[in-house]
Amino acid sequence: MSCYNLCLLGFGNVGRALAELLVKKDEEMREEFGIEWRITGVATRRMGWLASPEGFDLVKLLAGDVVANVEPQPYGVREWLKTARADVLFETTSLNHLTGRPAIDYLRAALEAGAHAITANKGAVVHGYRELSELARNVGKRFFFEATCLDSAPVFSLFRETLPAARLLSFKGIFNSTTTVILEEMEAGKSFEDGVRRAQALGITETDPSQDVDGWDAAVKLCAIANVLMSVPLKLDEIEREGIRGLNTEKVRAARDVGRPFRLVARAARTIDNRVVASVRPEQISGDDPLGAISGTSLMVHFELDMMPGLTVTSHHPNLQSTAYAFARTCNALKAQVNEN
Amino acid sequence: MSCYNLCLLGFGNVGRALAELLVKKDEEMREEFGIEWRITGVATRRMGWLASPEGFDLVKLLAGDVVANVEPQPYGVREWLKTARADVLFETTSLNHLTGRPAIDYLRAALEAGAHAITANKGAVVHGYRELSELARNVGKRFFFEATCLDSAPVFSLFRETLPAARLLSFKGIFNSTTTVILEEMEAGKSFEDGVRRAQALGITETDPSQDVDGWDAAVKLCAIANVLMSVPLKLDEIEREGIRGLNTEKVRAARDVGRPFRLVARAARTIDNRVVASVRPEQISGDDPLGAISGTSLMVHFELDMMPGLTVTSHHPNLQSTAYAFARTCNALKAQVNEN
Numbered sequence: 020m021s022c023y024n025l026c027l028l029g030f031g032n033v034g035r036a037l038a039e040l041l042v043k044k045d046e047e048m049r050e051e052f053g054i055e056w057r058i059t060g061v062a063t064r065r066m067g068w069l070a071s072p073e074g075f076d077l078v079k080l081l082a083g084d085v086v087a088n089v090e091p092q093p094y095g096v097r098e099w100l101k102t103a104r105a106d107v108l109f110e111t112t113s114l115n116h117l118t119g120r121p122a123i124d125y126l127r128a129a130l131e132a133g134a135h136a137i138t139a140n141k142g143a144v145v146h147g148y149r150e151l152s153e154l155a156r157n158v159g160k161r162f163f164f165e166a167t168c169l170d171s172a173p174v175f176s177l178f179r180e181t182l183p184a185a186r187l188l189s190f191k192g193i194f195n196s197t198t199t200v201i202l203e204e205m206e207a208g209k210s211f212e213d214g215v216r217r218a219q220a221l222g223i224t225e226t227d228p229s230q231d232v233d234g235w236d237a238a239v240k241l242c243a244i245a246n247v248l249m250s251v252p253l254k255l256d257e258i259e260r261e262g263i264r265g266l267n268t269e270k271v272r273a274a275r276d277v278g279r280p281f282r283l284v285a286r287a288a289r290t291i292d293n294r295v296v297a298s299v300r301p302e303q304i305s306g307d308d309p310l311g312a313i314s315g316t317s318l319m320v321h322f323e324l325d326m327m328p329g330l331t332v333t334s335h336h337p338n339l340q341s342t343a344y345a346f347a348r349t350c351n352a353l354k355a356q357v358n359e360n
Numbered sequence: 361m362s363c364y365n366l367c368l369l370g371f372g373n374v375g376r377a378l379a380e381l382l383v384k385k386d387e388e389m390r391e392e393f394g395i396e397w398r399i400t401g402v403a404t405r406r407m408g409w410l411a412s413p414e415g416f417d418l419v420k421l422l423a424g425d426v427v428a429n430v431e432p433q434p435y436g437v438r439e440w441l442k443t444a445r446a447d448v449l450f451e452t453t454s455l456n457h458l459t460g461r462p463a464i465d466y467l468r469a470a471l472e473a474g475a476h477a478i479t480a481n482k483g484a485v486v487h488g489y490r491e492l493s494e495l496a497r498n499v500g501k502r503f504f505f506e507a508t509c510l511d512s513a514p515v516f517s518l519f520r521e522t523l524p525a526a527r528l529l530s531f532k533g534i535f536n537s538t539t540t541v542i543l544e545e546m547e548a549g550k551s552f553e554d555g556v557r558r559a560q561a562l563g564i565t566e567t568d569p570s571q572d573v574d575g576w577d578a579a580v581k582l583c584a585i586a587n588v589l590m591s592v593p594l595k596l597d598e599i600e601r602e603g604i605r606g607l608n609t610e611k612v613r614a615a616r617d618v619g620r621p622f623r624l625v626a627r628a629a630r631t632i633d634n635r636v637v638a639s640v641r642p643e644q645i646s647g648d649d650p651l652g653a654i655s656g657t658s659l660m661v662h663f664e665l666d667m668m669p670g671l672t673v674t675s676h677h678p679n680l681q682s683t684a685y686a687f688a689r690t691c692n693a694l695k696a697q698v699n700e701n
Contacts, residue, residue, distance in 0.1 A: 040667075047525040171668045173522035180521035181514035183689060184388040309676060312653035317670075326381075326685040327512045328677045329658075335650060335670030344667040348524060 020053050024072075024104045026060030026134070028096070028125055029111035033139055033166075034061075035081065036343035037109060042077055044347075060103030061085060068092060068099035096128045105134040109346065112140070116230070116239050117255070119146030130154045130162065139346050141167035144243040145255065165348055168194060168240040169318045171341035172334035176348070178248050185326040187248050189288035192320035193313045194240040197224040197231035198263050198283040200316065205271040206280060211264070223316060233262035234283060234299040241285040241297055244320070249287065251295045261300035279303040282313060361394050365413075365445050367401030367475070369437070369466055370452035374480055374507075375402075376422065377684035378450060383418055385688075401444030402426060409433060409440035437469045446475040450687065453481070457571070457580050458596070460487030471495045471503065480687050482508035485584040486596065506689055509535060509581040510659045512682035513675035517689065519589050526667040528589050530629035533661035534654045535581040538565040538572035539604050539624040541657065546612040547621060552605070564657060574603035575624060575640040582626040582638055585661070590628065592636045602641035620644040623654060 025041070027034045041048075041056060048054045057074030069075075069085060070093055079085065093099040100108065108129035114122045122143040126136040127150070136151065138144070143151070144164045155162040168174050169192070178187070193199060200221065201214030215232070218224040224231050238258045245253040263283055274281050282304050287297040304310050309321040309331045319333045334341070366382070368375045382389075382397060389395045398415030410416075410426060411434055420426065434440040441449065449470035455463045463484040467477040468491070477492065479485070484492070485505045496503035509515050510533070519528070534540060541562065542555030550558075556573070559565040565572050579599045586594045604624055615622050623645050628638035645651050650662040650672045660674045675682070 044525050051525055172671055173518065176522040177514065177518070181517040181689065184385050184392055185685070306647070306653075307655055309653065309674065312647075312650065314648055327675070327682045328679060329675070330513055331672070331674040331676065333650065333670075333672040333674075334668070335672065338669060341668045344526070348522070 020049065020055055022055040022057070023106040024059040024074075025056050025107050025109065026062070026100060026103050026105040026129075027058060027109050027111070028060075028062050029109075029113075030061050030063045030066070031111065032339055033111045033342055033346065034109070036339040037111075037347055038077060038081060040340060040343045040347055060099055060105060062096075062099055068094060068096070070099055070102040072102065072104050096125050097132065100129060100132040100134060105129065105132060107135045107137065107349070110136065110138040110140065110143075111346075114140050114142050116142040116145070116235065119143045123147035123151065126151055126162065127154060130158050130160055133158060133160065135161045135163070135349065137161075137163045137346065137349060139166045139342075140164075141239050141243050145239055145246065148243070148246050149252075161349070163349055164243070166342055166345035168243055169320055169332065170334045170337035171345040172318070172320075172332050173348075174244065174320060174332065175247055177332065182324070182326075185324045187322060187324055189286070189323045190244065190248075190320055191284055191286035191310065192241075193282055193310055193318055194285050194320070195231055195234075195237040195283055196316040196318060197228060197236075198234075199313060201232065201263065202266075202271055202281055202283075203314070205266070205268045206275040208268065208272065210268060211266075221316065229262075232264060234260045237283055237285045237299045241287055241299060245287045245295055245297060249289065249295055251289075251293075253287070253295050253297060257297065259296075259298040259300065261298075263301050266301055274303050279305050282310065284310065361390070361396055363396040363398070364447040365400040365415075366397050366448050366450065367403075367441060367444050367446040367470075368399060368450050368452070369401075369403050370450075370454075371402050371404045371407070372452065373680055374452045374683055374687065375450070377680040378452075378688055379418060379422060381681060381684045381688055401440055401446060403437075403440060409435060409437070411440055411443035413443065413445050437466050438473065441470060441473040441475060446470065446473060448476045448478065448690070451477065451479040451481065451484075452687075455481050455483050457483040457486070457576060460484045464488035464492065467492055467503065468495060471499050471501055474499065474501065476502045476504070476690065478502075478504045478687065478690060480507045480683075481505075482580045482584050486580055486587065489584070489587050490593075502690070504690055505584070507683055507686035509585055510661055510673065511675045511678035512686040513659070513661075513673050514689075515585065515661060515673065516588055518673065523665070523667075526665045528663060528665055530627070530664045531585065531589075531661055532625055532627035532651065533582075534623055534651055534659055535626050535661070536572055536575075536578040536624055537657040537659060538569060539575075539578075540654060542573065542604065543607070543612055543622055543624075544655070546607070546609045547616040549609065549613065551609060552607075562657065570603075573605060575601045578624055578626045578640045582628055582640060586628045586636055586638060590630065590636055592630075592634075594628070594636050594638060598638065600637075600639040600641065602639075604642050607642055615644050620646050623651065625651065 062068045119142040122140040129136040151162045197218040200218045204214035281301045284302040285299045321331045403409045434443045460483040463481040470477040492503045538559040541559045545555035622642045625643040626640045662672045
């Protein structure tokens with residue numbers, strides 16, 4: 020039995036769902052993977068850097084009653100990781116997608132402190148993948164980011180663990196659910212603004228929905244997948260990007276009526292000279308397209324590989340628990356680590 | 361660099377595609393996985409048990425010019441594996457789905473000889489999973505069967521490697537392509553017999569298509585997935601099974617015309633008392649069903665997990681190379697084995 024000290028940087032919806040999930044799966048983790056765990060660090064902007072090397076009381080932690088049992092409390096990420104004797108950092112801070120900061124700095128600090136670094140921040144993958152994965156290799160730890168692109172569906176682990184020696188030729192997907200929800204409202208005769216309000220009511224977009232409707236969210240995910248799975252240094256500004264603001268209800272309804280509804284499609288393909296061309300834009304999807312089955316908040320990716328004509332993975336109606344699960348899905352990796360040591 | 365002696369039991373379409381694939385991916389296997397290989401055994405009913413401990417000449421082997429360089433040649437599976445110094449057995453013999461024999465005996469022989477056992481035979485999973493996986497654990501080798509149910513798409517490895525500690529509540533899928541092709545022909549106004557001829561022309565069904573059209577093929581795959589991923593001892597005769605012979609062109613067209621076409625759906629679900637109820641039968645599928653996107657020879661499975669509301673995996677238009685790839689996808693496992701040793 021190996022015991023892991025887990026540190027949660029960010030303790031919002033996803034961080035809390037993760038803690039609840041760990042409690043729920045405690046028995047399986049012991050029995051199936053020989054893994055015990057305790058949460059020894061929690062940090063948020065409001066609470067500061069809290070550490071408890073003997074482990075926090077989970078019931079109190081989830082009830083918001085956080086009293087760390089050491090003092091003085093640390094005052095920065097490195098000291099926090101050290102005081103908490105971190106084995107794994109789960110990072111869910113909000114970040115600037117255009118720079119990946121400060122998430123990248125936190126993840127680097129974790130790896131340098133000898134902890135596995137796991138992030139829910141797609142920007143950290145786009146801007147820090149090469150640096151952080153190389154650092155992880157050098158220190159013999161893992162840098163994982165499975166929940167960043169398709170919520171709970173396996174994407175990066177799918178390739179890493181189940182598709183060895185296959186070459187990804189192209190992929191396309193629906194990576195943003197807000198735009199699907201807005202377009203579906205417009206198909207039902209409502210306005211763009213009605214659609215935004217519906218997405219906000221579902222809790223899937225912000226007060227300012229421009230990250231979603233202007234295609235930034237989809238472009239960052241596209242960029243992360245291309246960088247990792249195609250091994251190309253594609254940059255965000257190399258992606259041709261067009262959001263859904265140019266569509267009106269009439270156009271959206273007409274497209275749906277002929278059985279080829281608009282969706283915000285992200286796509287990337289290798290060129291003959293081994294570059295990658297990539298775009299995010301509204302496209303009409305016919306019923307026989309692999310992406311034709313998408314609806315609501317579901318997300319989907321379709322891969323074309325040298326070894327396989329087509330492989331589609333769909334995550335239906337993800338929720339907080341499934342996001343937390345994607346994020347936490349490191350038991351196998353930890354187990355592998357145990358075997359290697 | 362580790363060198364593996366591979367033995368091919370069965371050398372039909374899939375066996376040959378596998379040999380071609382190994383040649384094609386030789387460089388990646390060396391560079392990415394540190395794996396070298398040679399084929400030291402080939403056996404078919406016609407050729408007998410051929411072994412060549414130094415490795416067959418692949419060009420000659422693929423051209424059908426097989427001269428083994430040792431004599432006398434062995435006369436049974438155990439002696440063959442020993443003479444060939446087998447590290448991995450790839451098994452693609454034809455078999456009796458109702459018993460799993462003789463594939464199970466060959467796979468047991470391989471494991472007992474200290475070789476990994478990899479089969480393309482779904483019947484061997486249905487009838488031998490418990491015995492063979494336990495034996496594999498005991499001898500520290502692997503028993504793999506990824507290509508048996510959804511051609512090239514990850515199914516068993518998906519759960520084993522990417523979905524730790526998740527509990528499968530139910531699944532449904534389109535596991536048989538012959539019936540989809542027949543139903544699509546009938547939707548186009550042709551007869552059942554026309555559909556069978558088209559499936560035969562595509563090379564996806566036998567002269568006698570009853571294994572496919574009566575639902576046996578789908579039922580065996582359903583049974584394999586339930587046994588492995590739900591850990592229940594579901595038996596073939598516990599599956600409610602109805603093929604597509606009861607449908608006529610009129611009925612099939614009418615269903616398609618209202619947007620709810622017939623497909624042969626396999627499904628299994630846990631009951632409250634932790635049994636599994638399972639069926640294979642024609643069902644009408646609406647457009648918003650996860651299985652609604654299926655067409656042609658594509659195969660699909662939809663999972664419901666405690667941790668995820670829905671995860672769908674689709675393998676589009678599989679071909680011989682993709683089948684061989686699914687079958688050969690053991691580099692990761694072999695690598696893990698190297699790390700463990």
